[in-house]
Amino acid sequence: MADTVGDHDCEYLATLDLDGTVEFTESRREQYGGDASPHEPVTPDAVVEAASTADVSAVLAGANERGIPVTPRSGGSGLEGNAVPVAGGIVLDTTRIDHVDAQPDDLQVRVGPGVVYDDLNERVAQYGLRFAPGISSGDVAMVGGMIANNASGFNAVRYGETGDHVRRLEVVLPDGEVIECGQEVVKSSSGYNLRDLIVGSEGTLGVVTEATLELVGIPEHKRAALVTFPTERDASSAVSEIIRFGVRPGAIEFVDAPSVELLNAYSGLGLPEKPTLLLELHGNNSGIEEDVEFVESVCADNRMERWETADESEMDEIWQARRDALPAARAYREGWEPLVIGDVVVPISKYPDIVETVSRVADELDILTTCVGHAGDGNLHFTPLGDPQNEAHVAAANELNERVVKAAIDMGGTATGEHGVGIGKRKFMDREHGAGSVRVMQQIKDAIDPNGIMNPGKVLPDVES
Amino acid sequence: MADTVGDHDCEYLATLDLDGTVEFTESRREQYGGDASPHEPVTPDAVVEAASTADVSAVLAGANERGIPVTPRSGGSGLEGNAVPVAGGIVLDTTRIDHVDAQPDDLQVRVGPGVVYDDLNERVAQYGLRFAPGISSGDVAMVGGMIANNASGFNAVRYGETGDHVRRLEVVLPDGEVIECGQEVVKSSSGYNLRDLIVGSEGTLGVVTEATLELVGIPEHKRAALVTFPTERDASSAVSEIIRFGVRPGAIEFVDAPSVELLNAYSGLGLPEKPTLLLELHGNNSGIEEDVEFVESVCADNRMERWETADESEMDEIWQARRDALPAARAYREGWEPLVIGDVVVPISKYPDIVETVSRVADELDILTTCVGHAGDGNLHFTPLGDPQNEAHVAAANELNERVVKAAIDMGGTATGEHGVGIGKRKFMDREHGAGSVRVMQQIKDAIDPNGIMNPGKVLPDVES
Structure with missing residues (x-):
């Protein structure tokens, strides 16, 4: 992970048959350097606007073979540098994956990561339902980023965090394989909870391409x-x-x-x-x-x-x-x-x-x-x-x-309630979780992303080598 | 994991300076062979009644060095063979770790794994609070097993599963290291969610020695x-x-x-x-x-x-x-x-x-x-x-x-809502989660328990070698 911007040969992207688009021009790349935080922007080597799960899979598979860093991104409204591509490489924009497919009888909706929070709630209001965590930046924050950061806001006190409303995720792993995490039911005791491992992992383990979210009734x-x-x-x-x-x-x-x-x-x-x-x-x-x-x-x-x-x-x-x-x-x-x-x-x-x-x-x-x-x-x-x-x-x-x-x-608390670790909170990880827990997190990261391509420089502190 | 009962030399247990006790007699060992399920009991080679976190750590460290299977157990009321020591080795009974320390102002309680569900609710009723998932076998089921299996029952429809009420866990890893997972707060976006990975993992990743559980008000x-x-x-x-x-x-x-x-x-x-x-x-x-x-x-x-x-x-x-x-x-x-x-x-x-x-x-x-x-x-x-x-x-x-x-x-459902995978549901794991997800679960298992000592033969299907 000793990468610097410009190091990465992303030409393979031009050879992919994508539903979405690839951008190499400097003006476009610069638009993807920063987020809403005070952290310094970094211009990536390439930007992909993915339009499908297949796009995400193809981009990741190629990046994984070549060891190119990939920073997933949706609304870009993060407040801790979560989507800043600090190691260069590819920014993988998922905003065009924005389908909304409600199952009101099961109080749930299947959505792409590129759906804006407020828009989602407008779409499901016809059923008397809403996606409830509340978020101050609901006019720009997208579901993908909310899941990646386990975001919440005004209404979490009654309804819980984003993670409390996620039933199922479709996730593309760093090698391009597509997996399902969780089920479209309200409870399960079946196997390891990969869903809640992905929630809050800030794109360091894979990319969410679809989520089934639980909805609650609009209060009367x-x-x-x-x-x-x-x-x-x-x-x-x-x-x-x-x-x-x-x-x-x-x-x-x-x-x-x-x-x-x-x-x-x-x-x-x-x-x-x-x-x-x-x-x-x-x-x-x-x-x-x-x-x-x-x-x-x-x-x-x-x-x-x-x-x-x-x-x-x-x-x-x-x-x-x-x-x-x-x-x-x-x-x-x-x-x-x-x-x-x-x-x-x-x-x-x-x-x-x-x-x-x-x-x-x-x-x-x-x-x-x-x-x-x-x-x-x-x-x-x-x-x-x-x-x-x-x-x-x-x-x-x-x-x-x-x-x-x-x-x-x-006091027994946490360094971040809803913005994520990103860049700025990495230094507190050992203090908050203890070195042993952080080591287990790193073992999981190494097992799922052995080439370390997914959003490097975020969440986990640098490993002493 | 080609172990059979009697293969394992558990003599090291006698050399440990434990707060609890070690049992080698056949009559005692036989009592720890089964659970409340129709699955065939298997008599372990030794039983440890641990009385402290330090006991659990010492037993696991020794077993890990020697490659001896360890099956953790609390109430033994499981319905899917979850605590049956199918590979022999050690049954690690945590029922004596049964402290209850309530913090009513923060609507929470710190408990050992050996606390019986109904007893816990009697203890916290004085504050007008209760641990809410409900469980049919509440007179025998213990917190440790409830966490291990993400158990629930009557009241989950309103209050959620056990996992929804776990704020923090103290966990002993297979090598004996003690880690903390989660924080004593209602929400966090800090790092990978190890807590919910441990919940429902049926003792295959480590042993819970203390939990901080969220309590809710007794309805008026x-x-x-x-x-x-x-x-x-x-x-x-x-x-x-x-x-x-x-x-x-x-x-x-x-x-x-x-x-x-x-x-x-x-x-x-x-x-x-x-x-x-x-x-x-x-x-x-x-x-x-x-x-x-x-x-x-x-x-x-x-x-x-x-x-x-x-x-x-x-x-x-x-x-x-x-x-x-x-x-x-x-x-x-x-x-x-x-x-x-x-x-x-x-x-x-x-x-x-x-x-x-x-x-x-x-x-x-x-x-x-x-x-x-x-x-x-x-x-x-x-x-x-x-x-x-x-x-x-x-x-x-x-x-x-x-x-x-x-x-x-x-129908989009799950093979097990609250009993866990145990022995009987392993064959459905691929169908429910897909082979890719199950492979990620196995990678996590291998990373955290490289010697495969923790509750072998449960949750994950056998790996083709």
Whole structure:
């Protein structure tokens, strides 16, 4: 894996009889160098826009024979450099594999990796169903990337991660063989769970060319509220208590005061600039009112200052603003950018502690840092902002990330809740999983991808040779 | 793996300084030869009752050096020969590792593999919590075996399988190294999912010595009903529709008319000897009544003959009877036994078809066969009864199993929903998963257990050499 860009002779691609297309021009290749993260783009040697499983198989088989790195990609909305082709070679774009074939009677849908999350939900809404994990970038994120990174978002607190909704995968192995992982049923005890091994493996073991996803009913009733608190600790403690008592909101988002300021500036919302919870309760029956009363009482116990119920159109506006948290951060100051996009998860009882840790460390390092998070999951996104050309800013952001991730792991948590390991979290793998577990992961990688062609430089730390 | 019993020199065990004990006497060894399945017992060469993670590590390290097979075991209630030491060697009993350490604020509990399912739920009930998959043999099944087989039962339709509730595992690898798999949080995108690879691997990759399990709230409200139908197809169609409309009962059990007869004979229940659904609706608020009304209307649409609500004590009696389905089958006729314990799952829309398939094939083969099942999951247990000494009976039972399993797989289903592959389902692995997937499973097995000591003869079909 000592590859550098330009090393790889990808001419074999031109000889393949593909349904899709191969691109060698520099302008096209440059478009495939980066993702939505702060990680440096790298221009690949070639790009394939695959249009079928057969395309993916042919491209991989040829690359495997020649030892050419392949970086699979769908929406390109990753936040940890997951689809950056750091070793050059081929970027394998699967966006054209975008079929949608619903089986509403079995509450499931067969989809290609190139289907956009929001589009999928529009397509299955006619059956009263939806693919439920929620994702902030649902207008661009595609199913392939969501599976590769075990992505989730707003609604995971009630409905779970992407992986919780995957029944079956069609996967092309590095040598081009096509296999099936899992079955189109709700449970099985048959054999090793290859499906959940592929989920979250970030294209380092193979390429998903079709998935059968479980769908859930669109809730009949929704109630929404916007709740403000005097301090971040009060807001985060309220979340911790709500979850502890077994209530599962459809969504429960934490937004710190600096984030509310950014959102107001970006979207003109005029929200009180206080630590805030955005809440949605889902239910299929009238009992939902009891849940709302319970949640309001817990918030009151945690010194809430204001409880404002929102109707559906108000709530749509607020959710759109929450979705815009990252663009709002980018717009904060000319030349400034999010320098790191944090993504830790801690046990729910520790949520107030991790929120406080971010705040304390950011103060110590004197770096402006905003926090939002899928609080019901214990998931916190912290975003240090600064000038990417300013070495002191970058150093402070990296140190903040390092200290917060280590604190989260020490609390029993994880370095990444939904963005994946990609490039930026590899250095925490040993600390989080232990060297023994990481060694087993590497053994699995070596067994399935012996030539190491699949998305090199991601997930697993470099092996000492 | 050409081992036969008695081949293995297990004397090294006597030299280990264990917290637990080693047993070499024949009478003790014989107690560890079988499980609750119809599979032939095999007496191991030695038995270790491990009392700590360190014990498990020392036993495995020594066995690995010497190439001695090790069959891990907890409750021994498996129904597919999963814990039968077919290659002899050591049975590693983990029942003495039975600590229970709850963290109610994080809705979780750390447990040893030797904790009995019902005992665990008694211990955590004080917090208003429970470990939810439900299992018919909850009075004997232990957490270790439930994880090894991804077991489930009555309540999986609402709460999921064992694997859905496992957050973290401590696992001893075949060479004795202790690793951690997963984190004590509700979601993560960090690295390969080793946890769900271990779940359901039936002790063929390592031994679980501790698990952190997610707990759920004990439902505040329950409603139960017993519903009878004129035909099996009506009952199973009702289930299919209830699930399709998005209602998730706490439990929904299908019991065919012959099974009701057996249960009446065994437990003196006096139920109408008709195809029956046992229903439990769970909820945390008053809206549960709407669900009850909806379910009743679906049953009415499917020609139900009787809807009888049951209070808690009546329902306890009925559930106990349902739990006794297997003993009731055993008691049916002197000298007769269940010859196969079927465990297929199909897509829910196909549930009426698989019920009909069993009935038709059993008629053709002229073998008495009873059916019960966790119908909401699409899971059906079919049990051909006969004299195990009667070759015609045994041949008919095996043919029934073969034909029903193949039909289920052809419907997109699985050969085993909750009992595991064990010995009896290995022959269906290629058909269910495809040869390519099974080869990847074998590669993983070879990478993690290169000497092939862990529970040989289970899960994966024999490799042609």
